[in-house]
Amino acid sequence: MNPAYSVIIFTTASGAGYGLLIGLAGAVALGLVPRDPALGFVGLGLALTLVTIGLLTSTFHLGRPERTWRAVSQWRSSWLSREGIAALVTYLPAGALGLGWVFGEIVPGQIAVAAVLSMLCALATIWCTGMIYSSLPTIRAWHQPLVAPIYLVLALATGGVLLTGLLAAFGNPARWAAAASLLALAAGWVMKSRYWSSIDAARKSYTAEAATGLGSLGTVRPLDPPHTQPNFVMREMGFQVARRHAEKLRRISNVLLFALPLAAGLLLSLDLPGFGRIALAALSVLSATAGVLIERWLFFAEAEHVVMLYYRGGAA
């Protein structure tokens, strides 16, 4: 599948934004952070900015962005529609949480309710994003039970790394944030490794013989293509990444997204001077950002679509 930059930026930015929102809201609900308006403003502001940048970027992928509002109508059948609704609804409790935290407009009990609702809505949105991909039977690498949980855990991991950095910048040692991020990063590493070995081992069950229904006559090999230049179908679904490159990129992604932030998180649980904490947390944020961008690029680039059997033959 073509790794469109708009969709890569959308899923990674909004994923980290929702992860950060979940972390902040959870911390507020459990009383782990001081009711500091500046932290609330910067933290929730950053989370909602990332989410909004992601959502706006996703509209660049559309042919008719001015009609985006129509996408909230088909929640009965479409995961994309459900995602749109969940994304819009999330702004309500997140906004209420912001009002309460930053401006003190609502009482503590209500803040806790807004925090819990923010977490649930953000979790639902990320889940819908994962389901858009994993519900498609035409793409074997996406039609996997681990796809949606990985979207969830990577959003929590990248959001947790951001939260750790934010709290370090505010001079808050917050070892709980580093510890929670460590858990999400470790879970993400395990799940992503399992995902990769599972798509490598899976049988390529769709063949050109099945696609054309001509298998009873022998193997089917493309002879004359229908057109001389790639059409939309080939441009959108014919992207191929060399296996050698994919393996290298998987290793780089593992180091940047998981290994480095894990090491940084362990160091952050030690007693470090304030400047060291901030530098380490910033390094961790940069590394995880680069790592998750590569992970998401690979998620698209490695996915083979059944339709390419008509053009390339073989199996998918």
Added chain:
Amino acid sequence: MTSLPERTEKKLGLVIDLDTCVGCHACATSCKEWNAGGYSAPLTDQDPQGSDPHGAWLNRIHSYEVGEGPESRTVHFPRSCLHCETPACVTVCPTGASYKRASDGIVLVNPDTCIGCKLCSWACPYGAREYDYDDGVMKKCTLCIDRIYNETFAPEDRIPACVRACPTGARHFGDLGDPDSAVSRLVREREGFDLLPEIGYRPVNKYLPPRPRRDRAAEPVLAAMEPPSARSSDSLVDRFFSWADKTLAR
């Protein structure tokens, strides 16, 4: 609404005969010609005179080499929307622009509400939907709804443009939900099949397999051309030439 109708009154579709298709692309070009002006208009091309010409077409003709050795053959394979009974291209649509008609089962895109998210093309294993880069919306086979119900046309013209254009009669149009229709009988007689039934979209369009070959392979001709070898029953002249052949070959 992108929820699928529970049942459709008719199942209009195509039956494509892979035995008689000669791969002339007349169905594809007449489809492009008709639909560039009909329901699907504009059906745009990009860079048509340049180095990378491409555009939205609703029907594509592949040619395959099938089987091995003397038994191999060329099969031409037209590919377009199969108007599936349970297609995910419809259910994944976030706007309701993609829908399946309860009256005749035709799968359509409403060009006024499509946002061009392309998710339907990801959901389709048959590559039936193409994005119109200039129009910003998805285009697909409409079974020529603007021909088949067009009462200003002569009855013989109220069929999809591809069927009308086929010079070998390899394309048939009709109601596949009616077991007594000509297309349903054809599918039964010729053992018509579905493409990728394991995906589970239940295509309405059917393909008829190539018939068994009647010409035989070329081995007997080749065997007659092998060099002569001396046998006791051969005449003296044959044995002389056989000896000469062997001697000269040393």
